[in-house]
Amino acid sequence: MKLYTVPFSAVAVTVQQDFFEITAASARPVLVHSIELEQMTEVGDAAEEGLAILLRRGTGSVTAGSGGTTPTPAPIVTSDPAAGLVSKVNNTTKMVVGTGTITLLRAWAWNVRIPFLKLFTPETRPVILPGEKLTLELATTPADSITINGTMVVEEIA
Numbered sequence: 001m002k003l004y005t006v007p008f009s010a011v012a013v014t015v016q017q018d019f020f021e022i023t024a025a026s027a028r029p030v031l032v033h034s035i036e037l038e039q040m041t042e043v044g045d046a047a048e049e050g051l052a053i054l055l056r057r058g059t060g061s062v063t064a065g066s067g068g069t070t071p072t073p074a075p076i077v078t079s080d081p082a083a084g085l086v087s088k089v090n091n092t093t094k095m096v097v098g099t100g101t102i103t104l105l106r107a108w109a110w111n112v113r114i115p116f117l118k119l120f121t122p123e124t125r126p127v128i129l130p131g132e133k134l135t136l137e138l139a140t141t142p143a144d145s146i147t148i149n150g151t152m153v154v155e156e157i158a
Contacts, residue, residue, distance in 0.1 A: 002080045002158065003033065004073035007151040008089040010040075014145045018065045018091040018135040019053075020152045022128055025084030030128040033153040035136060037116040041147045052139040053108045053116065059132050060100025065091025073154070083156050085128075095135050105134075112146060 068090035073083040110116045
């Protein structure tokens with residue numbers, strides 16, 4: 001089992017975006033184990049807001065988002081090899097369909113006063129097959145700037 005974390009830290013979020021985008025390498029499916037988001041600036045009752053979060057999978061010809069950064073997935077076990085998957089975080093231009101298909105897998109409402117934590121059971125872990133993309137999308141625009149940390153834990157099947 002080769003587990004990796006894909007994190008981002010202290011990102012000011014002001015627009016809709018893909019928090020995470022994972023593209024599986026050829027011949028290496030990826031399983032999503034968990035997703036975490038926490039914010040550190042909206043701390044009072046008056047600052048509380050609810051945001052729509054979507055988990056989407058792109059198959060076939062889909063265009064990746066642009067902007068953001070491409071962190072190197074960190075192996076949980078230091079002796080594990082580098083991941084073959086490609087990760088992006090905080091794409092401010094979201095994944096769009098070309099001639100492929102984008103499927104909505106899950107939709108959530110996130111009250112930003114509490115952490116967003118999703119731990120998938122083995123039976124419900126999202127699967128990204130080789131060449132597919134998976135995104136965790138912020139689908140609503142925040143009322144004001146929110147500083148967010150996030151981590152996705154994924155398993156690459158070799």
